[in-house]
Amino acid sequence: MNGEGIVRRKGARQAVLRALLFTVLGLFCLVYLMPLVVMISTSLKSLAEIRTGSFIALPREVTFDAWAKAWNSACVGVRCNGLAPYMWNSVAMVVPAVVISTFLGAVNGYALTKWRFRGADTIFALMLFGAFIPFQVVLLPMARTLGYFGLAGSTYGLILVHTVYGLAFTTLFFRNFFVSVSDGIVQAAKIDGAGFFAIFFKLMLPMAVPTIVVTVIWQFTQIWNDFLFGIAFTVGDSNPATVALNNIVASSTGVKEYNVDMAAAIIAGLPTLLVYVLAGNYFVRGLAAGAVKG
Amino acid sequence: MPPPARAKSARTLGIDRFLERWLPQIVVSPLFAASLIFVYGFIVWTVYISFTRSGVLPSYNLAGLLQYERLWSTPRWYVALQNLFVFSGLFIAGCMAIGILLAILLDQRIRIEGVIRTIYLYPMALSFIVTGTAWKWILNPTLGIEKFVQELGFPGFSFDWLIDPHMAIYTVVIAGVWQSSGYVMALFLAGLRSVDDEIIRAAAIDGAGPVRTYATIILPIIRPVFLSSIIVLAHIAIKSYDLVVALTNGGPGYATDLPATFMYSFAFQRSELGVAAASAVMMLVTIMAIIVPYLYSELRGGRK
Amino acid sequence: MTALRARVVAGNPPSAVQLKGPGIQEWAEQGALADVDDVAKAENWDAVLPPVLAAIMKYENKYVAAPVNIHRVDWIWANPAVLAKVGVTTMPTTWDEFNAIADKLKEAGITPLANGSDPWQDLTLWDVVALGVGGAEFYQKAIVQLDPAALTSDTMVKVFDQMRKMRGYVDEGFAGRSWDLATRMVMNGEAAFQIMGDWAKGEFAAAGKVPGTDYWCAPAPDQGGYILNSDSFVFFKVSGEDKVKGQKVLASLVMSPSFQETFNLAKGSIPARTDVALDKFDSCAVKSHEDLLASIGNNTLVPSLSQEMAIPRSYRGEFLDLVTQFYNTDMSSADAVKALAAGIERARAQ
Numbered sequence: 001m002n003g004e005g006i007v008r009r010k011g012a013r014q015a016v017l018r019a020l021l022f023t024v025l026g027l028f029c030l031v032y033l034m035p036l037v038v039m040i041s042t043s044l045k046s047l048a049e050i051r052t053g054s055f056i057a058l059p060r061e062v063t064f065d066a067w068a069k070a071w072n073s074a075c076v077g078v079r080c081n082g083l084a085p086y087m088w089n090s091v092a093m094v095v096p097a098v099v100i101s102t103f104l105g106a107v108n109g110y111a112l113t114k115w116r117f118r119g120a121d122t123i124f125a126l127m128l129f130g131a132f133i134p135f136q137v138v139l140l141p142m143a144r145t146l147g148y149f150g151l152a153g154s155t156y157g158l159i160l161v162h163t164v165y166g167l168a169f170t171t172l173f174f175r176n177f178f179v180s181v182s183d184g185i186v187q188a189a190k191i192d193g194a195g196f197f198a199i200f201f202k203l204m205l206p207m208a209v210p211t212i213v214v215t216v217i218w219q220f221t222q223i224w225n226d227f228l229f230g231i232a233f234t235v236g237d238s239n240p241a242t243v244a245l246n247n248i249v250a251s252s253t254g255v256k257e258y259n260v261d262m263a264a265a266i267i268a269g270l271p272t273l274l275v276y277v278l279a280g281n282y283f284v285r286g287l288a289a290g291a292v293k294g
Numbered sequence: 295m296p297p298p299a300r301a302k303s304a305r306t307l308g309i310d311r312f313l314e315r316w317l318p319q320i321v322v323s324p325l326f327a328a329s330l331i332f333v334y335g336f337i338v339w340t341v342y343i344s345f346t347r348s349g350v351l352p353s354y355n356l357a358g359l360l361q362y363e364r365l366w367s368t369p370r371w372y373v374a375l376q377n378l379f380v381f382s383g384l385f386i387a388g389c390m391a392i393g394i395l396l397a398i399l400l401d402q403r404i405r406i407e408g409v410i411r412t413i414y415l416y417p418m419a420l421s422f423i424v425t426g427t428a429w430k431w432i433l434n435p436t437l438g439i440e441k442f443v444q445e446l447g448f449p450g451f452s453f454d455w456l457i458d459p460h461m462a463i464y465t466v467v468i469a470g471v472w473q474s475s476g477y478v479m480a481l482f483l484a485g486l487r488s489v490d491d492e493i494i495r496a497a498a499i500d501g502a503g504p505v506r507t508y509a510t511i512i513l514p515i516i517r518p519v520f521l522s523s524i525i526v527l528a529h530i531a532i533k534s535y536d537l538v539v540a541l542t543n544g545g546p547g548y549a550t551d552l553p554a555t556f557m558y559s560f561a562f563q564r565s566e567l568g569v570a571a572a573s574a575v576m577m578l579v580t581i582m583a584i585i586v587p588y589l590y591s592e593l594r595g596g597r598k
Numbered sequence: 599m600t601a602l603r604a605r606v607v608a609g610n611p612p613s614a615v616q617l618k619g620p621g622i623q624e625w626a627e628q629g630a631l632a633d634v635d636d637v638a639k640a641e642n643w644d645a646v647l648p649p650v651l652a653a654i655m656k657y658e659n660k661y662v663a664a665p666v667n668i669h670r671v672d673w674i675w676a677n678p679a680v681l682a683k684v685g686v687t688t689m690p691t692t693w694d695e696f697n698a699i700a701d702k703l704k705e706a707g708i709t710p711l712a713n714g715s716d717p718w719q720d721l722t723l724w725d726v727v728a729l730g731v732g733g734a735e736f737y738q739k740a741i742v743q744l745d746p747a748a749l750t751s752d753t754m755v756k757v758f759d760q761m762r763k764m765r766g767y768v769d770e771g772f773a774g775r776s777w778d779l780a781t782r783m784v785m786n787g788e789a790a791f792q793i794m795g796d797w798a799k800g801e802f803a804a805a806g807k808v809p810g811t812d813y814w815c816a817p818a819p820d821q822g823g824y825i826l827n828s829d830s831f832v833f834f835k836v837s838g839e840d841k842v843k844g845q846k847v848l849a850s851l852v853m854s855p856s857f858q859e860t861f862n863l864a865k866g867s868i869p870a871r872t873d874v875a876l877d878k879f880d881s882c883a884v885k886s887h888e889d890l891l892a893s894i895g896n897n898t899l900v901p902s903l904s905q906e907m908a909i910p911r912s913y914r915g916e917f918l919d920l921v922t923q924f925y926n927t928d929m930s931s932a933d934a935v936k937a938l939a940a941g942i943e944r945a946r947a948q
Contacts, residue, residue, distance in 0.1 A: 225421035436771030
């Protein structure tokens, strides 16, 4: 942290600069917040008010009808059960995929750094590349593989896909953490007779709690927000929330219910938004680690 | 594995030794195998399919460069490529400019910095399928900004980029910059904070003003942040799929198609697996050209 | 589609799937379909289905699919109250008349045509214009048979010329609009016309509107032609007595007059069987049925390009891309014709 900001010195000119600074920052805040504000305020309006008022105006009369409808009776294609079942699909997909990929990433990162064997770096480099491929290149063979195993169109299929393609990132996160842990600790434990897993569970995992949090948050956000795999590998009832949301917004039954669309969008975004607000620092650390600072 | 008991038979001791020697490899190998199959195996499959006549279903009879010839004679593919260049260029430039500016402004010891940072970064936490719902509305000429400004008393005001085939790609840029510029801000803010105070103080003593201090002293120190930000943004740009789907769905016409949407549409809506595979291979080649040298240098650097 | 492909590849196909048009032939060529020809023979489907439709349901002269309905695509829907504002009391019967009315509406500040933003909606419009400007023979040659001479003919240029005019008749707010919202615009008097298949009638009906008074339906100017769209159930090869038996029961049920009546009353379409009495149907459906029979007689019944009835998806995709690109940019008609011909050649190379 800088002791003093660079633009902070005494004098009238500095006061003006300071005011300018806050104005610019404030304006940017407005721009960044606008879509969210529009979504929230529109979701609380009635359709009649949306038609007559401007998009940026706050609701004159707050109603939660649109939220109720978005949750349990909005139409996704021809099914009118709202977003709720698809939210559960997403939960059923996200939880196992996050747990499995985080755990495997931790074991991997640990094995690759603390038990450095010949070829460990090569293996890591080869795995890491998987984090950067455009998923389009695996879309077709994945569709066939899921079909072959009878997992096409199911939540299990998506869990597999997200675990496999999340591994590169989770391994990266843990590798970067374990690299910074002194080898001496592991050596000492080995001399004491502790084995591979004993060291991992008793020594390494407790140290890695912050990294675990970062990884879990990263994976959760990535998988919850995924759209491409969801739309390519699931149909109808097994759609995750993002795909269902896109269908709600795209389909209509005569009247375009903007308030319901917006409420559905907020509901679908709420889990990741909550995680972000509650654990923002870990989220940011994940983003920074995602930039592959080795 | 339990800690070794005192009295062990020679046989279990042998297994122990074996495990001690090989367990790390044994643990890593299934994951490595998974990555071999699901990444490299699948890439090989897709490359192979791109050399066949596959249509509705894959066929394994080679047909040379046919699909690449067809791909490169498709006007829509050129639109997608051109859009990719326009989009990634402006997207990266926009995110960098705004991200760096915000990072520097936030670096001035702002009391509510935490709150402001949270606001700048939240779009990264949300799927664009979610925020696109609002953007689509804001940019729609008969519902959003255009209508709003007209009702303010400027009836001649026009902002119809969303339906203008020449301008629609710029709405995708706007939305993309909105979503990702906070990310650049966060990376640079972290970078700025890592700069040694001594250097800054020395610059102040030399009488350098704030603009010069940043431009000639601080930013050059954090040069690596530029590189990694640009790489990550380029990567985001090439993979962008839901951004376009949520905002324009490729339209008007196919004016906002990107290679990612092109590939999906040919694979799943057109029954042209061969062309789809060829376009996916082109995407892969583009990303590799950017990522492989970067990863190579990062890993090399990390080993020092 | 993706999931279906995956299931077939995995050897676990569903018994019956809603598929249509040449998509049926694509699956049949892969050897994935089972025939229900014994049911069809026993119930004499050949005698009650329009021959154009029957041909689509068959592979190697055996029925592999059963149609549930016939949608007419070349409809024009109108709000009479809006038309009255510019003194129009009858529906246009030629494209010149249509253009004249639309120009008048535009001058009066009324949106003449409601259309959405999906490429398939653009293609539906083009479908109707192609039949209307070129006639059924041209449609057959250029679109169904993909004859290079017809594809590059002057008639094709004229089709695009009319399509260019249509673009001038829609409002600005079409981004992200679905077809049913366009129908709603006609209902609410925000636009005068919509050109869309008769699934649009389902929207009018759902809103309690009555044909003839609240809204008008008329065949779009089509030179006595009829653009056919039909939904159908396709039967996949399955193992197990029960499943095979179930398929036959389903085939028979789908083609039964009572099912066809009930199903189509709700959907806006008419029965695929031409021998079902239409007492319970509205005037638009009766008109559709009359014109269907006439077009079968005159050989002017054509399968719909836009609704995936005419040609395989790889070819249709070329039409779709080109038409939506033309419609949304300022491409010239001559360039469009050239690009279309090139696109069809490219698809042929598959």
